[in-house]
Amino acid sequence: MATIKDVSRLAGVSVATVSRVLNQKGYVHEDTEKKVMNAIRELDYIPNDVARSLTKKSAKMLALLVPDITNPFFNELARAVEKVTQLYGYATILCNSDDTPANEKQYIHALKQKYIDGFILASNTLSAEEVQQLDVPVVTLDRTISDTIPTVASDNREGARQGVQFLLDRGCNKIAHIRGPQQLSIADERCQGYLDVVQETAWFSPDLIFEGNFNLNQATEAANRLLDRHPDLDGIFAGNDIMAMGALRAVQKRGIPVPDRMQIVGFDGISLGEMVYPELTTIAQSIYEMGLLAARMLIKMIERKPLDTMHYKLPVELIRRGTTR
């Protein structure tokens, strides 16, 4: 593997000159540039990124921290992030935190030793101060840690409102909510949106809300309890699509026809929702867009370009499919 020295020798110039043409920095005569270029081509020379990183203190790499890459939301995100980094000449390092703070910290410290340029935090167990003290650019997803840390998120509350309102409009008379984990802000926001719509109705009662932990099986169980307790239930709004699918399964198992006697709306818009029958009506986030945005923001920050917006709140979209009338 040729080095810059080989090139300089072949071109009959100094390494500094080669470096200059490589980085298009400083003046260099057209003729010498050509000589250098030829030498580069002849030797198939490609600059060594590691050496470059050492001097630049930047590795052209960024890390994506997710709780679980197996979760459709996060792998769609990963897909987008990877796309952008690839495009801009960065590499993306994948980190599975399992939502464990210790893991996150370990990753972050390990990666800083590699001159990682920035982090996209989709997993998010770190406190505001911890993130602040990272002294590396960070973008967080779905959670505003502080005004100084850029975020991209969806309008969860408004989305939830739309979903529940839609159920109402389609004729539901009693709607339950299977919500995500306590203290996870997106779960709270969606639950809040549900409440915004139903709180004042005659039929509402707090035990229409069950915890499903963003998890299929727990949601199935929650749906079962719900059905036992409220035989007249005819609508379920789930805090995410996975839980909606869990509920759908429970409902189908009981032989209750969907959407005729039970309508279901999920949240996220993961492609999985189209794979079940009936296909899931859902409040779709632009997951891929969120990934693109987050990655582009981060790269801008790394390259010290100005950000147009610090906090993106993306609109969501109701996608009407088979689980509603």
Next chain:
Amino acid sequence: MATIKDVSRLAGVSVATVSRVLNQKGYVHEDTEKKVMNAIRELDYIPNDVARSLTKKSAKMLALLVPDITNPFFNELARAVEKVTQLYGYATILCNSDDTPANEKQYIHALKQKYIDGFILASNTLSAEEVQQLDVPVVTLDRTISDTIPTVASDNREGARQGVQFLLDRGCNKIAHIRGPQQLSIADERCQGYLDVVQETAWFSPDLIFEGNFNLNQATEAANRLLDRHPDLDGIFAGNDIMAMGALRAVQKRGIPVPDRMQIVGFDGISLGEMVYPELTTIAQSIYEMGLLAARMLIKMIERKPLDTMHYKLPVELIRRGTTR
């Protein structure tokens, strides 16, 4: 961020000595070792990976090339690979090839400039020679390129046989196969397994085999054609779970009861299969295991430890669920 120099100064020794205790190499007096350790602790010193990479020509990173991280098979794989690398102090770089040779090549060259230690090739458009010439350790998944390149794969043909045989045993009288893309060896093997079982039956005809491209929608379409052409069809063996789900959807849409009038078996054992109703009967690969194995093998190769086996062919397991009687 402290450097080795800071440590040496504080400990009153030379950098060489610090390096020695760091790498446990060469002799160093017990007392000086202690002094060094203390200095390290006091300064919270962590060696700089980039500098280390530059001299060692190894970055403690490996790359995972997949066609699409969004595919459940590959993200489960990624999960496993990441787990292992994390455990052994490596980082894993995620690469989405979209099954495009150009992309793969670009990734590989870019990463070699970063002193990537090895590749796990799950995406696989490269020819044998190209892989051979990489002069970096490689493990391939689901495809044997040459005897010198380690692989991990499932026993696809035997698995397919089991799946089809099971359909027969459960009373199917006419079984179709929706297969994966031509020229993809795993698709061929599974198709071959299907043929092994049905080829000699009275009802078999080649137009019971349709191409579904490992893709949900194409499989749905294939199932529709199949149902049009063979109204007496009562069993479908799909080349993977995604296609099985596509078929299931088509069948359900026509109001054909599953498993009573139609039974379906998939292949892969992705967790998605449990999310539909009825849940998918499938030939499960140990996807996570495959990932663990591949990563461990690769790391062994990188660290020049001997491999017990060059080619793993993992057993598969029939998981009996709701789409069969």
Next chain:
DNA sequence: CTGTTAGCGCCTTCAC
């Protein structure tokens, strides 16, 4: 415009 030189942080002979 171009070359010289001094790092970046670490590892590795080679003397002592």
Next chain:
DNA sequence: GTGAAGGCGCTAACAG
């Protein structure tokens, strides 16, 4: 046992 010095490959002043 330990230290000095050179080198990994590249960038960034600073001269000229």
